[in-house]
Amino acid sequence: MSDAKLRLLPSIDRLSQCHDAVELIGQFGRESVLNALRETLNEARKNILSGSDGYSMPENDPSWLRRVKEILEGMTAPRLKRVINCTGVVIHTNLGRALLAESAAQAARLAGESNVNLEFDLDKGARGDRDTLVEELIIAHTGAQAATAVNNNAAAVLLALNTFAPGKEVIVSRGELIEIGGSFRLPEIMARSGCVLREVGTTNRTHLKDYEEAVNDNTGMILRAHTSNYRIIGFTTQPSTKELAELANRKGIPFMVDLGSGAILDMAVYGLPHEPTVKETLEEGAGIVTISGDKLLGGPQAGILAGDKNLITAINKNHLKRALRLDKMILAALEATLRLYLNPEEALRQIPTLRYLTRNLEEVRKTAGEAAAVLKTRLGDDADVFVMEDVCQAGSGSLPEMDIPSYSVAIKSKTMGPNELALWFRSQNPPVIGRVDKDLFRLDMRCVDDAEWFK
Ligand SMILES: *Cc1c(COP(=O)(O)O)cnc(C)c1O
Secondary structure, eight states: OHHHHHHHSOOHHHHHHSHHHHHHHHHHOHHHHHHHHHHHHHHHHHHHHTTOOSOOOTTTOTHHHHHHHHHHHHHHSOSSOOOEEOSSBSSOGGGTSSOOOHHHHHHHHHHHHSOOOTTEETTTTEEOOTTHHHHHHHHHHHOOSEEEEESOHHHHHHHHHHHHOTTSEEEEEGGGOOEETTTEEHHHHHHHTTOEEEEESOSSBOOHHHHHHHOOTTEEEEEEEOOTTOOOOSSOBOOOHHHHHHHHHHHTOOEEEEEETOBSSOGGGGTSOOOOBHHHHHHTTOSEEEEESSSTTOSSSOEEEEEOHHHHHHHHHOTHHHHHOOOHHHHHHHHHHHHHTTSHHHHHHHOHHHHHHTOOHHHHHHHHHHHHHHHHHHHGGGEEEEEEEEEEBOBTTBSTTOOEEEEEEEEEESSSOHHHHHHHHHTSSSOEEOEEETTEEEEEOTTOOOGGGGO
């Protein structure tokens, strides 16, 4: 019985010549359609052998055509999709961190689509340096003597360590041996840079004399890492950045501060906790400060190094920099983002990440109310949908330990558990990412402008 059915299956050749397939070839290309036909035939063969009542084949049965289309659409659909961030984490690493301002996105697009003066000096008509696109702006915002930018903050730290301390010791407090998001671990970066980690002090207490006693002829650098995703509280002590800078200066060794999130603006002015700015860290005497482009700065993924001119010059001479350099679209977006900071109020209005962090709570509550109404209609009597007070986080090691007041739409369904609800929301177009909290599914509304998404 199944043998007879199997013999009836048409050949790929025959299938590819039928009218519908020819049309699909015009749309998706020959190779893709042949692959989809092959997969469909295999499935039909399996259906026949297992005696299931799934589609078999012959041309007069259109169910296989539907399946071919489905496979082709699956193959050609973008894997990277817009998702709605209702996680309660504003700068969410897994969801792509900061959101670009309109002008930054446009600049990236222009750089992608056109030839641009990336490394071309339009005045001299000669080769230029891509750093000049952003260096002046970084200097203007931070008071640094010089600056450069690379692929991300991890690359910035790696590059600086490799420039000043290959084969040498780098002194770091045991209280600052950070791990960020599981993939940036200071000891590992240190090893990869060719440096020897010289830990000093204890987890909770490190004194200036611990640093002082560790300095020897083979010391390449003193490094301070901003403990950006945790706080050590209680019986603690750390020398100030100023004291470390003075020590490094006295001993003639470079002093770097990895600020991580590193704000350009003083967030305290906008009602958020104070996050050390690049400017004040340089003023305290750091030789180099490194920050991420896509955390509090609100730009594209990048790592900025700002500081002393001689140190930045040495970094620029390191051949490793060529491997870590920024793409033109990223540079364009970074330049446009930095340009917005010339007017801080404008930066706050235009950069979505900053706008969400400083967004008026009443406005968040209003959006939550609208979204709850939409979802009530959609989910029907099965679900209890209500607005609740909530707290969210800046995320990505920015403003750690800080609860930002927010509002969520909470959902409790009679037919679906919270994890099922989470899956249902993730399967929407666009997918909505919330969080499960005991028996509730919660959608934080701080990063949502418009309840339309839930329709
Ligand atoms: C986030 C962070 C990093 C890693 O930066 P990326 O831009 O993700 O490479 C390094 N150090 C600190 C202190 C951070 O907060």
